[in-house]
Amino acid sequence: MRAAIMRNARPSKNQNPSVIRIKTNGNGANSTREGYTGAEQMSIEQALTKTRGGFLARLFGRGEEKLTAEWLDSLEEALLRADLSVSLVDPLMAQLRDLFTTGEVKSVQKALAAVRETLVAALVGDTRLRGEGQQPRVILLVGVNGSGKTTTAAKLAKRLKDSGERPLLVAADTFRAAATLQLEQWAQRVDVPIVSGKPEGDPAAVVFDAVNAATARGNTTVIADTAGRLHTKGQLMDELGKIVRVTGRARAGAPDEVLLVLDGTAGQNAIQQARRFTATAAVTGVVVTKLDGTAKGGSVFAIAQELRLPVKLLGVGEKADDLVPMDPTAFVNALLPTSA
Ligand SMILES: Nc1nc2c(ncn2[C@@H]2O[C@H](COP(=O)(O)OP(=O)(O)O)[C@@H](O)[C@H]2O)c(=O)[nH]1
Ligand SMILES: [Mg+2]
Numbered sequence: 001m002r003a004a005i006m007r008n009a010r011p012s013k014n015q016n017p018s019v020i021r022i023k024t025n026g027n028g029a030n031s032t033r034e035g036y037t038g039a040e041q042m043s044i045e046q047a048l049t050k051t052r053g054g055f056l057a058r059l060f061g062r063g064e065e066k067l068t069a070e071w072l073d074s075l076e077e078a079l080l081r082a083d084l085s086v087s088l089v090d091p092l093m094a095q096l097r098d099l100f101t102t103g104e105v106k107s108v109q110k111a112l113a114a115v116r117e118t119l120v121a122a123l124v125g126d127t128r129l130r131g132e133g134q135q136p137r138v139i140l141l142v143g144v145n146g147s148g149k150t151t152t153a154a155k156l157a158k159r160l161k162d163s164g165e166r167p168l169l170v171a172a173d174t175f176r177a178a179a180t181l182q183l184e185q186w187a188q189r190v191d192v193p194i195v196s197g198k199p200e201g202d203p204a205a206v207v208f209d210a211v212n213a214a215t216a217r218g219n220t221t222v223i224a225d226t227a228g229r230l231h232t233k234g235q236l237m238d239e240l241g242k243i244v245r246v247t248g249r250a251r252a253g254a255p256d257e258v259l260l261v262l263d264g265t266a267g268q269n270a271i272q273q274a275r276r277f278t279a280t281a282a283v284t285g286v287v288v289t290k291l292d293g294t295a296k297g298g299s300v301f302a303i304a305q306e307l308r309l310p311v312k313l314l315g316v317g318e319k320a321d322d323l324v325p326m327d328p329t330a331f332v333n334a335l336l337p338t339s340a
Contacts (some may be wrong), residue, residue, distance in 0.1 A: 002099075007155070021280065025301070027119055036327060036330050039321070043317070044316060044331065044334045046298050046316045047297075048291065048335050050292075050294060051082050051295050051296065051297030052297075052334075052336075053289070055253075056078050056079075057335070058080060059071070059074060059075060059078055059108075060192070060246055062287060065109070067105060067110070067274050069309065070148075072096060072111070072215075074113070075093070075096075076089060076112070079092075079115075079298065080302055082295065082298030082335075083296035084298035084301050084302060085302035086308075087305065088122055088301055088305055095114070099111075116179065116332050116333070116336055119328075119332045119336070120165040120328045122301045122305050123301065123311060123331065123332075124305070124310060125308075125310030126310055127285075127310050127311070127326040127327070129312060131221075131256025134251070135180075135215065135220070135251075136168070136211065136215060136219050136221055136252040136253040137220060137224045138211055138250075138257075138280075139203065139209075139221060139223050139224070139256065139257040139259060139260065140207070140220075140224045140247065140249055140255045140257070140258045141222075141225050141226060141261055141287070142226050142240060142259070142277055142283070143261035143277065144273055145228030146265075147262055147289060148263060148287070148289030148290060148315050149259045150173075150286050152313070152315060153223050153225040154187065154189070154190050154192075155190075155315070155320055155321070156313065156323060157169050157223050158190040158320045158321070160338065165220045166212070166221075167220065168192070168193055168194070168210060168214045168217070168219035169183060169187050169192050169193070169194040169195070169224075169225070170194070170197075170210040170223065170225065170226070171183040171184065171194060171195070171197060172205070172210075172224045172225060172226050173207070173224055173226060174199060174200060174202070174203050175200075177184060179227065180196045180197065183271050184196060186320075193217075193219070195210040195213055203239065203335055204243045204245075205223075207224045207247050207250070208247065208249065209248050210222055210224065211247060211250035211251050211254060215250075215251070219281050224243075224247075226240065234327075235312065237276065237277075240281045240306040241280055244258065256284075258281050258282055258284050258285075258300055259283070259285050259287050259312065259313070260274055260282050260309075261264075261287045262274060262286055262287065262290055262303060264290045264294050265293050265294040267296035267299040268299050268302050268306075270299065271302065271306050274303070274307055277305060283307075283309060284309070285309055285311070285312040286303055286304070286309050286310070286312065287312065287315065288300050288303060288313075288314055289314075290315055291314055291316050292316050292317050292322070293313060298335070300331070310326070311326050312326055315321075
């Protein structure tokens with residue numbers, strides 16, 4: 001009963017160790033980004049190098065201050081090539097061209113500030129992890145094979161451990177022995193305890209047992225890695241629904257988060273598969289991985305907009321520390337730097 005009540009309460013801003021807040025000077029354009037650690041800031045800027053370098057950087061390299069119709073054309077092209085969705089870019093460009101025509105926006109700098117503002121607003125929702133204070137908090141990772149679930153589970157466990165939590169990993173992919181082994185190796189590497197299911201066992205039962213184990217052992221957050229499944233395979237999708245239901249029997253209101261892990265190199269294609277997952281598993285947030293390997297980092301905005309879900313975490317490499325929380329302003333500033 002208590003858990004059910006707490007689930008509806010909004011987590012307090014200051015209690016969440018994984019909350020990253022940044023200070024802005026009011027217009028959002030010149031954030032000091034004090035909320036990110038130096039390493040996180042470097043990670044996100046580095047990860048977006050390809051997206052930025054491909055097309056967006058050209059917009060900054062000209063030393064051009066006065067806004068021109070040609071500059072607006074190249075802006076539009078650059079945004080679309082970075083895989084921002086047409087549904088986001090079209091109204092933004094229409095508005096900018098209006099402001100240009102009426103003379104309200106005369107400089108490149110002002111135009112870019114408007115772009116940044118729109119992009120920050122496009123990253124909808126609360127990007128903090130839910131379930132803070134639950135005992136234990138339960139996070140399920142879902143998605144297709146190869147999207148980065150197992151790696152993300154390990155990275156997230158490390159982040160939480162580094163922030164003073166006591167995470168517990170769960171290998172709920174009982175279909176493939178290799179999958180369990182992979183997470184066990186990660187668990188060892190990041191030095192976090194793990195509960196593994198028996199081969200061919202019922203994944204829902206594994207998560208159920210793990211939540212009970214966490215309650216008994218005092219683990220603060222349970223992170224369950226589930227089997228990769230094709231969004232087109234009905235049976236496996238049903239099983240995901242079962243995992244979610246059974247988890248709720250181990251702790252009322254659980255899972256607190258069902259994070260859909262999407263491969264950032266798939267760009268906007270990831271949105272199609274995502275829809276099947278959101279229909280089945282009450283997805284609460286998104287992790288976009290492999291941002292370091294793509295020039296399509298703009299798809300993060302398309303994903304957030306089209307799915308109306310917050311992108312909460314970003315995978316920026318293959319190592320244990322290569323996971324950063326989403327901070328909309330810092331993310332946008334890394335994509336569209338405030339100076340060349
Ligand atoms: N470059 C890069 N590779 C990643 C990232 N996340 C995962 N990977 C790689 O993607 C591959 C699939 O990851 P895995 O976690 O096994 O995916 P799963 O099948 O969804 O569990 C592995 O080779 C990972 O190292 C990331 O953020 N950046
Ligand atoms: Mg896996």
